[in-house]
Amino acid sequence: TPRHATPSIPSRSLPARQPGSALEEARARLHVSSVPESLPCREQEFQDIYNFVESKVMDGTGGCMYISGVPGTGKTATVHEVIRSLQRASDADDVPAFNFIEINGMKMTDPHQAYVQILQKLTGQKATPDHAAALLEKRFSHAGPKKESTVLLVDELDLLWTRKQNVMYNLFDWPTRRHGRLVVLTIANTMDLPERIMINRVASRLGLTRMSFQPYSFKQLQQIIMSRLNKVKAFEEDALQLVSRKVAALSGDARRCLDICRRATEICEHTSLDPGAPGLVGMSHVMQALDEMFSSAYVTAIRCASVQEQLFLRSVLMEFRRLGLEEATFQQVLVQHQALCRVEGLQPPSVSEALAACQRLGACRLLLLEPSRLGVLQRVRLNVSQDDVLYALKAE
Amino acid sequence: MTASLQHPGYDPERLLCVAEKMPCRVSQAGTLLSLMGEPAQYSYPSIFLYGHRSTGKSHVINTLLMDLELPHATVSCVECVSVGLMFERVLLALFGPDTSTLLPRSPSLSDFVRIYRQQAPLSPANQTRYIVIEKAELLRDMDSNLLPVLVRLQELVDDNVTVILLSEIVWDRFRPNTGCFEPLILYFPDYSKGDLQQILSQDIHPSYSPELYSAFINILLGVFYSVCRDLRELRHLAALNFSKFCEPLKEGKVKESDTHKLWRNIEPHLKKAMQTVYLRDVSSVQWEQQLQQTEEKECAALKGLSAHAHVELPYYSKFLLIAAYLASYNPARTDRRFFLKHHGKIKKTNFLKKHEKTSNHLLGPKPFPLDRLLAIFYSVVDSRVAPSASVFSQISSLVTLQLLTQLGHDDQLDAPKYKCAVALDFIRAISRTVNFDIVKYLYDFL
Numbered sequence: 104t105p106r107h108a109t110p111s112i113p114s115r116s117l118p119a120r121q122p123g124s125a126l127e128e129a130r131a132r133l134h135v136s137s138v139p140e141s142l143p144c145r146e147q148e149f150q151d152i153y154n155f156v157e158s159k160v161m162d163g164t165g166g167c168m169y170i171s172g173v174p175g176t177g178k179t180a181t182v183h184e185v186i187r188s189l190q191r192a193s194d195a196d197d198v199p200a201f202n203f204i205e206i207n208g209m210k211m212t213d214p215h216q217a218y219v220q221i222l223q224k225l226t227g228q229k230a231t232p233d234h235a236a237a238l239l240e241k242r243f244s245h246a247g248p249k250k251e252s253t254v255l256l257v258d259e260l261d262l263l264w265t266r267k268q269n270v271m272y273n274l275f276d277w278p279t280r281r282h283g284r285l286v287v288l289t290i291a292n293t294m295d296l297p298e299r300i301m302i303n304r305v306a307s308r309l310g311l312t313r314m315s316f317q318p319y320s321f322k323q324l325q326q327i328i329m330s331r332l333n334k335v336k337a338f339e340e341d342a343l344q345l346v347s348r349k350v351a352a353l354s355g356d357a358r359r360c361l362d363i364c365r366r367a368t369e370i371c372e373h374t375s376l377d378p379g380a381p382g383l384v385g386m387s388h389v390m391q392a393l394d395e396m397f398s399s400a401y402v403t404a405i406r407c408a409s410v411q412e413q414l415f416l417r418s419v420l421m422e423f424r425r426l427g428l429e430e431a432t433f434q435q436v437l438v439q440h441q442a443l444c445r446v447e448g449l450q451p452p453s454v455s456e457a458l459a460a461c462q463r464l465g466a467c468r469l470l471l472l473e474p475s476r477l478g479v480l481q482r483v484r485l486n487v488s489q490d491d492v493l494y495a496l497k498a499e
Numbered sequence: 500m501t502a503s504l505q506h507p508g509y510d511p512e513r514l515l516c517v518a519e520k521m522p523c524r525v526s527q528a529g530t531l532l533s534l535m536g537e538p539a540q541y542s543y544p545s546i547f548l549y550g551h552r553s554t555g556k557s558h559v560i561n562t563l564l565m566d567l568e569l570p571h572a573t574v575s576c577v578e579c580v581s582v583g584l585m586f587e588r589v590l591l592a593l594f595g596p597d598t599s600t601l602l603p604r605s606p607s608l609s610d611f612v613r614i615y616r617q618q619a620p621l622s623p624a625n626q627t628r629y630i631v632i633e634k635a636e637l638l639r640d641m642d643s644n645l646l647p648v649l650v651r652l653q654e655l656v657d658d659n660v661t662v663i664l665l666s667e668i669v670w671d672r673f674r675p676n677t678g679c680f681e682p683l684i685l686y687f688p689d690y691s692k693g694d695l696q697q698i699l700s701q702d703i704h705p706s707y708s709p710e711l712y713s714a715f716i717n718i719l720l721g722v723f724y725s726v727c728r729d730l731r732e733l734r735h736l737a738a739l740n741f742s743k744f745c746e747p748l749k750e751g752k753v754k755e756s757d758t759h760k761l762w763r764n765i766e767p768h769l770k771k772a773m774q775t776v777y778l779r780d781v782s783s784v785q786w787e788q789q790l791q792q793t794e795e796k797e798c799a800a801l802k803g804l805s806a807h808a809h810v811e812l813p814y815y816s817k818f819l820l821i822a823a824y825l826a827s828y829n830p831a832r833t834d835r836r837f838f839l840k841h842h843g844k845i846k847k848t849n850f851l852k853k854h855e856k857t858s859n860h861l862l863g864p865k866p867f868p869l870d871r872l873l874a875i876f877y878s879v880v881d882s883r884v885a886p887s888a889s890v891f892s893q894i895s896s897l898v899t900l901q902l903l904t905q906l907g908h909d910d911q912l913d914a915p916k917y918k919c920a921v922a923l924d925f926i927r928a929i930s931r932t933v934n935f936d937i938v939k940y941l942y943d944f945l
Contacts, residue, residue: 458671466678475674476639 126368126384129337133328133365135358138180143330144323145181151314152185156286160189160201160252165278165285167309169260171294172316175356178290181316182256189254201252208262214270217263221255236273246282253285260291261300268305275308318355321347327357328364337368342389349393359396367392401487404467405495411452411460416469416492418443419483433461434479454479504529508537509567517566522701523694524555527687528563534683535661538569538626542661543683544653547635547673549666550687553730556665559687560631571629576637582645585632586611593628594618608648612655619658628660635664639673647679692724699730699737707745711755715744718762722769736772743768809928810900815884816893817929820919821937822876823903824926827864827919829942831871837940838878858943860923866906866916869894879935 122128131137142149152168159166172178192198204224206217218235222228230238255274257263263270278285293299294315297306319327324347332338346367350360364384371388405416418439422431425439441451452460458475461483465472473481485492504514504525509532518525535542548556564571572592579585583606587599590611601614630652632638638646648655649662662682666673670684690698699720700713719737727733744765747753753760812820829837859865872894877884884890897903898917906916930937938944 455669455671459674462671462674462676463678465676472676474676476672478672 125335125337126372129332129335130365130368132331132333132335133361133368135361137331138183139331142177142180142184143326144319145177145316148181148314148316149185152182152288153188155312156185156189156254156288157192157198159286160198160254163199163252163284165280165283165287166312167275167278167287167289168312168314169297169309170288170290170314170316171292171296173318173354173356174292175354175358176316176318177357178316179258182288182290186254186256199252201254203254203256205256205258208257208259211262214263214265217257217270217274225253239277240273243277243283243285244280250282250284255285255287257287257289260289261293261296264300268302271301272305272308275305275310279308319351319357319360320355321351324351324355324357324360328360331361336383338364338384339386342367342384342386345386345389346393349397353397363389363392363396366395399491401469402491402495404469405487405492408464408469409460410449411456412464413496414443414447414449415440415457415460415464417496419470419485420489420492423485423489430482430484432479433458433481433483436461436483437479504532506532506537508540513566517562520562520566521555521559522698523690524559524687527555527685528559530685531559531563534685535563535569535627535629538567540627541653541659542627544680545650545662545664545682547664547666547670547682547684548687549669549684551689551728552667553732554687554689555730556687557631557633560663560665564629564631569629570624570626571631573631573633575633576641577634582606582608582641589630590614590618593630594622608642608644612648615656615658619656624659626659628658629663630660631663631665633665635666636668636673638664643675646673647675647677650682651680689728690730692720695724695728695730695733696720699733702734702737704741704745707748708755711748712741714758714761715741715765718744718765719769722766722773726773740765740769740772810902810925812929813893814933815880815890816897817933818880818935819872819876819890819893819897820902820921821926821930821933821935822872822879823867823897823917823919824921824937825875825879825940826867826871828859829940830859831867833942834871834875837942838875860943864918864920866918868914868916870914872917879940 122131152170155166155168170178170182186203189198189201190203193200202225204221206220206224208214208217211217211220213232215232215236218232218239219230222230222235222238225239225242228235228238257274260271263274265271274287274289277283278287289309294313297309301309321344325343328338328343328347343364346360346363350356350363353359367384367388370391371382371384374388375382405413408416415436418436419431421439421443422436423429426435437454437457440457444451458479461470462472462475464470468486471484471486475481504518505511506514506529518528521528531546534546548560550556561573563569564573570593572589574585574588576585579588583602583604586606587602590602591599598614598618601617603610630649632649638649649664652662653660664682670682696713696716699716700709703709703712716737719733719740723733723736744761747761747764748755753764825837873886876890894903894917898905902919902921904918904920906918926937
């Protein structure tokens with residue numbers, strides 16, 4: 104095999120099919136991976152990041168920025184968009200040329216691999232982490248002839264945490280060097296990450312340039328979907344509003360919103376009587392998709408459990424009520440279970456059968472159990488709320 | 500033989516021969532055979548056999564697989580200290596010696612499955628392959644993914660393979676918390692008295708008639724059956740004591756038919772042998788020698804291993820041990836009464852607390868700090884003893900001799916806690932050698 108082969112995957116023998124109907128078109132547009140050219144509802148954040156990076160690149164200085172927000176608020180997409188427009192500007196000679204490097208904490212086996220990846224993306228060199236750190240240190244602390252600025256995007260910053268925090272320290276220390284010309288943009292989910300996990304000298308180098316992405320409101324979500332669909336007529340107006348209101352109330356996650364819309368188009372396609380012209384996605388389809396996404400599987404699992412398993416859950420509740428505790432040993436529950444079976448007119452199960460039922464419930468995480476080698480002495484706890492169990496058992 | 504094995508896939512002559520080898524286990528073997536099906540058919544992915552010790556689990560399985568010449572691998576989890584060894588043995592037995600070298604140094608499950616899948620088509624199976632795992636309860640202590648994989652190995656390697664697990668523990672205590680494929684569970688019941696009689700009567704002494712031997716077995720079971728149903732142990736006892744049983748016959752005192760006299764002769768010996776069931780206190784060679792010279796010596800006169808409970812200790816070590824015993828079995832409140840000169844008269848009933856009514860000797864030793872040990876030590880030793888390094892080193896050597904046990908962490912320098920780990924008889928023997936009446940100082944015997 105060649106030494107520096109470009110990695111690739113086998114290509115298709117036939118090209119991928121183009122979307123045929125309006126629903127398929129809508130599905131392709133609503134896919135999470137098809138990021139649009141301009142992000143709606145993030146104009147302010149875009150401008151802030153753009154100004155920050157542009158000013159640093161123009162001046163030839165360095166700096167850090169910390170970006171936070173719950174998942175699905177468009178942090179990474181916005182930063183990428185900023186970089187894209189900056190690159191366009193540098194092609195038009197409005198800003199000086201710069202390097203863009205992206206690393207992701209989740210894609211690394213070890214935090215120290217960050218050095219290796221940065222070095223490889225900067226120079227194409229391969230080195231061990233220690234050597235790479237030394238090379239990068241030299242590069243950023245000495246003045247070189249006509250050096251370009253470097254913009255470094257660090258995604259999933261919290262995974263770069265080590266006990267001595269030297270990776271984070273270096274990443275935030277290099278921009279402060281006089282000849283560094285490094286702009287570091289860091290992304291994480293929690294707002295108070297610097298205060299929580301970073302020691303003082305690391306947090307102070309990160310600086311106070313913070314930005315937090317608020318979750319989308321329902322209007323924004325609606326606008327995002329509308330802009331994605333871009334005049335493809337696939338959804339009823341009310342259906343869209345329902346999706347965006349539900350998602351905004353729960354998390355404000357745009358990806359979740361898009362997923363639900365895609366699922367709703369599929370449901371619409373499957374349930375329509377006329378396969379040629381499935382029509383619009385209506386309220387009922389969206390309701391069904393929302394149910395699939397948000398409803399708890401626990402209640403369904405309890406409802407579909409066998410008779411003995413349901414009786415066991417019921418006797419767990421009875422035993423909890425009798426003890427006044429949220430925990431009981433298996434043998435205590437077994438006494439209740441057998442009594443309950445007699446009341447119900449069923450043959451009481453043997454210890455092995457009851458244990459099997461209990462361990463099956465434990466395997467699907469309805470119960471929390473201790474290791475099975477403790478036998479009848481293992482303690483049983485509920486993993487769902489008692490109300491959920493009662494609700495599921497009652498509605499028969 | 501009442502029942503006989505019948506199964507369409509196998510040679511009936513051979514099955515007859517197999518059935519003869521496993522008396523009283525023909526019905527279990529029949530069930531197993533029908534689970535296994537004909538050689539070419541797919542069998543159930545995993546079978547779990549359980550039953551008490553020496554109920555013939557391994558014997559039945561191994562005889563079936565050996566005599567019917569089915570491809571199989573037998574591994575014992577005791578020998579497989581690492582999973583790598585187990586994989587190696589399985590591959591070796593199923594695919595020949597070359598394949599086990601294909602395994603990397605510390606193989607993972609996926610390596611095993613990969614090599615199995617590579618090898619299986621090379622030597623295609625027209626018969627079910629069997630993997631027998633003995634002492635399967637140890638599988639639970641190995642990697643947590645091993646047991647779930649083994650019970651559905653058939654699916655994973657896509658080959659006609661059946662894993663048979665043997666254990667003395669019920670399946671309920673095996674099931675992983677994340678759940679797994681449920682094997683078929685088969686129980687091997689204990690042998691009844693009649694079964695044991697039948698099996699034991701099979702190994703006949705060549706110079707005597709089978710009736711005599713079975714009469715001997717009858718007497719043996721009459722004595723031992725209440726304490727021991729372990730076939731292996733009973734067989735061992737029968738072999739040890741048969742020569743004694745035959746002695747009057749050799750000397751010509753009684754005839755073979757005179758069972759009552761034979762019984763009178765052997766019975767006291769068997770009663771004595773009862774004390775050594777399971778305990779190889781007296782080794783079997785010693786026992787046989789003893790039986791030969793029984794005229795001069797009584798049977799139990801020979802001291803067993805456990806009777807050698809006399810240890811030579813230095814003088815102060817003896818007192819340290821006595822002090823430790825007193826500290827372990829007396830409540831700390833009563834130390835004033837036992838070891839102070841002017842304590843006044845206190846009756847036991849006065850300072851008997853409610854929960855102390857049960858004897859401390861039943862509850863076991865209690866932990867005590869080093870200070871208390873030394874205080875009692877100084878008060879029981881008559882002369883003045885300097886707290887020199889030798890006293891402290893004697894304490895730590897008592898710990899190494901396992902006469903004391905240290906509680907908590909090893910590297911604890913200040914205020915370590917100890918427990919005394921010797922029995923009352925032992926400490927009485929020790930205190931007799933130093934003329935110390937320990938019973939007078941024990942709270943339980945007040």
